[in-house]
Amino acid sequence: MQLAGALLAATLCFGAPPDPSQIPSIFRPQSTPANSIFHLSQLVLAITGAIFAVVFSLLAYSVRKFRQRDGDDGREPPQVYGSNQVELAWTVIPTLIVLVLFLATARVIHSIQDAPKPAGAIEVIAVGHQFWWEFRYPALGVVTANELHVPVSNPANSTPTFLTLLSADTDHSFWVPRLAGKTDLIPNHPNHTWIDPQETGVYLGQCAQYCGVQHAKMLLRVYVDSPEQFAQWVQAQKTPAANASNDAVAEGRRIFETTACVNCHAVTGTIADGHFGPDLTHLMSRDTIAAGAAANTPENLRTWIQNPDAIKPSSLMPAMQLSNHDLDVLTAYLETLR
């Protein structure tokens, strides 16, 4: 009753069910590592489900059958101290189950962790920062942030993405549930993981190791592109953004280059070469800002520069204390970074 009531209340509060593609469920895998885990989890769930059914039935049966009845004669039941045969049985059977589980698990560990890197693999270095992601493609000469682009991989033309995971400050964890299990990013301790997504689309994830005050808003988006889209994206990222086209933009660029922005952010083709914050060369090619905390719209961008706490309290982005005019032209400049 209570449960039904709560469910009803919850449904009334939250209305329509969410779009399934937005739910990062571990049971809808789209990449080999997540898929192998999904298959293992089915075996484990079947075994544990069977154990639950057996033991729960025994418990329920005992409570029901051996419950003291009203009008009991008050005599003690037969005193039984144990039984070697029964105890041996419930030692040996679980031991066998444990062995099966261990062997099945060891196989999956090996198949995921020790997978060879094929020739066509894309290499990415992911660096965790408080509280955003830096992605570097050393072979392609591309640097971006928070939104990882990778090509779709199919069995005929396998182009998996192999990530080297580093951290610039505290521990983080790379977790996109539909693509792979999580792997931590630990300073002084490089880690590796890989994905080979088989469907194009956007896959959501977020930092899964507590990394400080804004751990909650260290979100992660993986864009799986068709091979053509990916090639186009790489080409666009390698070309510097077009130069200033009007006075407002030119003034905005001047403000950008003469304030503290350049200490933390880099824009190729300008004097900005900071590395504490995300690379902004192609800021407008991204759908979100503040590591996924807000959509990348001019209003949000303006708010983010003026008062970052409104979007992500205590992130390391400072409030820039600019006049309204300066904010307008700076936003106009940033919007040209396509």
Added chain:
Amino acid sequence: MSSETIALNAVGEGSRPVGERLHDWVVTVDHKKLGILYILYALFFFVVAGIEALIMRIQLIVPHNHFVSPQTFNRMMTMHGTTMIFFMVMPILFGFGTYLIPLMIGARDMAFPRLNAFSFWMTAFGGLLLYFSFIGGNGLYGAGTAPDVGWWAYAPLTARAFSPGHSTDFWTLALLVSGIGSVGTGINFIATILCMRCPGMTLGKMPLLAWLNLVVGGMVIFCISPLTAAQIMLCIDRYLGGHFFDTQAGGSAVLWMHFFWIFGHPEVYILVVPAFAFVSEIVPVFSRKPIFGYPIMVAATIAIGFISFSVWAHHMFTIGMSSYGNSFFVFTTVAIAVPTGIKIFNWLGTMWGGKIQLRVPMLFCIGFLFQFLIAGLTGIMLGTAPFNWQLSGSYFVVAHFHYVIVGGIVFALFGAFYYWYPKMSGRMYNETLGKCHFWLFIMGFHLTFDFMHIPGLLGMPRRIYTYEPGRGWEVWNFIVTIGAFLQAAGVLVFVVNLLWSLRKGDTAGNDPWDAWTLEWSTSSPPPDYDFAATPVVRSRRPLWDLKHPEDPDWKYE
């Protein structure tokens, strides 16, 4: 041996001034008073940490909620975890152990009464130190804060670069100080159980509670030490220029993880084995049968004690160990399921063919069995490393360990409260209120922790102060928060029952449960000296032998 008394003090307790009686409690070395002090102290922190949990649940009831700031949320989550583990569950279990062990082995006190008092006051001081951080965390110029690094305080978040001020130091020192108290208690348990047993009580005739606490004592000594060492190293890092965990100067964050979890996993068993001990005492009495397979229960406990020291890195499957390292820890982790499973089967074997009396202590034990079974099975899921790569660090693991600690340990604890309350207070609790507590709490528990598994499977990480809408997490978080408040209502009924029954409860008598262990042979509450004459036993159930001289246990053991 039963109702003899020794006249010690002609002045009645009630006629002495309050100040003098309070002074008695402060300077006492009596194991019963110290046990009750432990329990009251832990109950206080149970309420405090429960309120912290409710604050977190209100914040998470809807996405993008603004009930508390991210800083406050992070402090609440750190303090809730630290308090519940170190200042609620551990002291309350030590309290029951301290109270019960001498009574159950026919001794007049612990082996080292002064060490016993010292241990309690160190633990109490640790808790005060932790909570003083709310005032003193950032120095004393008005901006106090509590620790916010999470209860396992991973490096390098604890380095001064990321955690300035003194909040982390309060956390470190609180655990260091209370750790000294815990080691004292561990030593005391071992010495008492090995040296203070009454004549006739060989190791093989001890109540299971004594056996299980003997194992706990050994585990405490070996697992608190690395934690204490790590805390000292962290202090050296923070104030003396050390670089053990300082990754910016070549230190190792992974080293801290190893130190923490070689403590942290045995700690889980330090908490759960005493809960096993309660269940092993309560289930036989309310099934009217002896424990099924006593020798294998002891053997399984010792096996758990040893294996628990070889499983710690299953908390670290995501840190990038080699495939061989991962496989090893999968093996040890699933292997510990075997002795744990044996225990569950033996409790079922005890109930099988008995006459089960569904009084409140037994209801809580049946709840324990059901929930601990599920907790063990989700533990197997988490123990298989690849599945763990998806589940760890998510709400699934939060649900799993709350199933162990609340569904298992706290249920067993409530059972123990109702079972021994008549002995400790001399009064019976109110059965109706007790049942009301049980049903409220078990409904709240399942509403909270059953549904908490689901957002974890849908990709919701733990330790986030807010979450994005549209990911399928809203409904589940809403239900979880409702359940948390039902649990709080259950605990309120429990506290009311304890207080009401203390004044108005029926007189309990020596042996309200028709039970079989030695504590029921003395008066309720027991006199200062526990037993007027040292008991002599011939079997594991000395009171059964007395009550059934025609069919005593010692003929079969």
